[in-house]
Amino acid sequence: MTGPMTEGSAPAERGAREQGEANGVTRRRNEREILAAAERVFARHGYRGASLQAIAEQAGLPKSNVLYYMGSKRGLYVRLLERMMERWNALLDDISVEDDPAEVLEAFIRSKMQLSRRHPEGSRLFAAEILGGAPFLQEYLRGELRDWVQARARIFEQWAERGLMDPVDPVWLIFLIWSATQHYADFEAQVLGITGRDALSDADVEEITTFLTRVILKGCGVRSRDADPAR
Amino acid sequence: MTGPMTEGSAPAERGAREQGEANGVTRRRNEREILAAAERVFARHGYRGASLQAIAEQAGLPKSNVLYYMGSKRGLYVRLLERMMERWNALLDDISVEDDPAEVLEAFIRSKMQLSRRHPEGSRLFAAEILGGAPFLQEYLRGELRDWVQARARIFEQWAERGLMDPVDPVWLIFLIWSATQHYADFEAQVLGITGRDALSDADVEEITTFLTRVILKGCGVRSRDADPAR
DNA sequence: CGATTTTCTGACCATTCGGTCAGGATGCTT
DNA sequence: AAGCATCCTGACCGAATGGTCAGAAAATCG
Numbered sequence: 195m196t197g198p199m200t201e202g203s204a205p206a207e208r209g210a211r212e213q214g215e216a217n218g219v220t221r222r223r224n225e226r227e228i229l230a231a232a233e234r235v236f237a238r239h240g241y242r243g244a245s246l247q248a249i250a251e252q253a254g255l256p257k258s259n260v261l262y263y264m265g266s267k268r269g270l271y272v273r274l275l276e277r278m279m280e281r282w283n284a285l286l287d288d289i290s291v292e293d294d295p296a297e298v299l300e301a302f303i304r305s306k307m308q309l310s311r312r313h314p315e316g317s318r319l320f321a322a323e324i325l326g327g328a329p330f331l332q333e334y335l336r337g338e339l340r341d342w343v344q345a346r347a348r349i350f351e352q353w354a355e356r357g358l359m360d361p362v363d364p365v366w367l368i369f370l371i372w373s374a375t376q377h378y379a380d381f382e383a384q385v386l387g388i389t390g391r392d393a394l395s396d397a398d399v400e401e402i403t404t405f406l407t408r409v410i411l412k413g414c415g416v417r418s419r420d421a422d423p424a425r
Numbered sequence: 426m427t428g429p430m431t432e433g434s435a436p437a438e439r440g441a442r443e444q445g446e447a448n449g450v451t452r453r454r455n456e457r458e459i460l461a462a463a464e465r466v467f468a469r470h471g472y473r474g475a476s477l478q479a480i481a482e483q484a485g486l487p488k489s490n491v492l493y494y495m496g497s498k499r500g501l502y503v504r505l506l507e508r509m510m511e512r513w514n515a516l517l518d519d520i521s522v523e524d525d526p527a528e529v530l531e532a533f534i535r536s537k538m539q540l541s542r543r544h545p546e547g548s549r550l551f552a553a554e555i556l557g558g559a560p561f562l563q564e565y566l567r568g569e570l571r572d573w574v575q576a577r578a579r580i581f582e583q584w585a586e587r588g589l590m591d592p593v594d595p596v597w598l599i600f601l602i603w604s605a606t607q608h609y610a611d612f613e614a615q616v617l618g619i620t621g622r623d624a625l626s627d628a629d630v631e632e633i634t635t636f637l638t639r640v641i642l643k644g645c646g647v648r649s650r651d652a653d654p655a656r
Numbered sequence: 657c658g659a660t661t662t663t664c665t666g667a668c669c670a671t672t673c674g675g676t677c678a679g680g681a682t683g684c685t686t
Numbered sequence: 687a688a689g690c691a692t693c694c695t696g697a698c699c700g701a702a703t704g705g706t707c708a709g710a711a712a713a714t715c716g
Contacts, residue, residue, distance in 0.1 A: 256666080327469060369608060384555050413643045
């Protein structure tokens with residue numbers, strides 16, 4: 195009925211490997227499981243504090259198998275960081291001076307909020323890396339990301355010159371948005387503890403997003419280009 | 426000249442134990458040194474990732490001595506958390522509905538910013554604890570801190586009713602302020618990497634504080650009670 | 657079916673972990 | 687000086703760490 199199974203083997207039910215199973219299905223599933231488990235463990239305990247044993251248990255595989263797939267702890271960690279940076283870069287589409295500041299800033303806040311929402315473990319992993327002095331991400335911070343920030347900053351400045359928003363320091367503004375949105379992933383335990391919730395609902399997230407958008411846009415004196423004098 | 430010294434002993438210069446040295450001077454110095462070193466190491470690597478060996482080395486003492494003073498890794502960690510909570514509580518003075526919202530919020534932002542500034546390692550230690558799910562601080566979050574937040578929230582609401590500020594959700598506002606200020610300690614590596622600085626100067630911190638105060642107060646429509654109709 | 661390649665894992669290794677402890681070093685009191 | 691209490695630390699312990707590897711188990715191919 196259950197197909198071939200290695201008799202006594204592990205006490206836990208690996209269950210999944212039903213019948214024949216074509217080509218790399220198991221491989222892909224295992225890799226996905228390992229990456230997910232590793233993201234959780236690294237996020238919770240940091241690089242040094244995470245153990246392959248814990249990752250393997252969460253993935254439901256023997257430790258040796260994790261190493262078979264990933265090669266080394268360091269390699270696994272770097273791979274997770276790279277995956278997270280890809281997700282991050284995906285929402286860093288370019289903008290132009292001609293765009294509407296209100297729309298751009300709202301989209302910025304909203305997409306960043308959703309990144310934290312959709313990948314809370316990844317967000318926390320990133321946070322733990324930065325918290326520890328960003329030993330693996332120095333290059334990225336001082337290169338790619340820095341350029342991206344400065345490009346946006348220049349556009350914000352031009353908007354200010356055209357009177358579309360207050361002349362605030364654009365870099366501090368970007369940090370403000372990053373911190374406010376990142377907070378709901380990284381400090382989730384605090385948010386839940388203080389608000390007495392079990393989890394943040396979609397409605398909560400929407401409410402927070404609206405709140406942040408309103409306060410930050412108003413705080414920077416952003417005036418929608420499409421004449422909306424209803425202050 | 427240098428007084429009694431245990432001949433060959435450690436290769437590193439423990440140097441400090443000059444002459445006689447009254448009562449508990451060494452004790453106090455060592456404890457301080459250990460706590461400072463532990464704060465650094467725990468902040469950087471989290472609870473699990475920190476090793477007593479690393480703490481001992483940073484403190485310039487043998488590992489056994491650290492355990493002699495602190496009893497256990499867990500005890501040391503808890504003690505650091507408690508110290509940080511005391512610092513935190515120190516700036517949680519009570520406020521009244523009669524106070525001026527602008528003044529209170531600015532003082533709030535400013536004091537929180539200075540806490541991050543003066544105790545960056547402590548701030549990061551706290552962040553790492555929350556990131557890991559706040560295993561040691563659940564009680565504090567769901568009790569003391571929650572009460573404090575809700576007390577303040579009620580006052581913000583009353584201010585809103587009196588037309589002294591916009592009717593924004595006060596809890597989200599508190600989180601906004603916490604995240605924005607905490608950011609400069611926790612994500613210091615990112616801030617420095619992107620801005621290309623070696624460190625944040627006092628002037629930088631003052632500039633950021635002013636920026637945050639202006640944007641957040643304006644964003645919440647805070648109107649100073651002491652008639653200041655200059656928009 | 658047998659042969660070969662790929663996938664997997666238990667046993668093992670050196671190192672490090674938090675913690676214990678006997679006993680040496682030091683300081684204080686008399 | 688002697689006695690005593692406190693302070694300190696090297697040696698050690700069992701457990702856990704990341705990683706290796708020989709060989710079992712499966713999948714693939716002829």
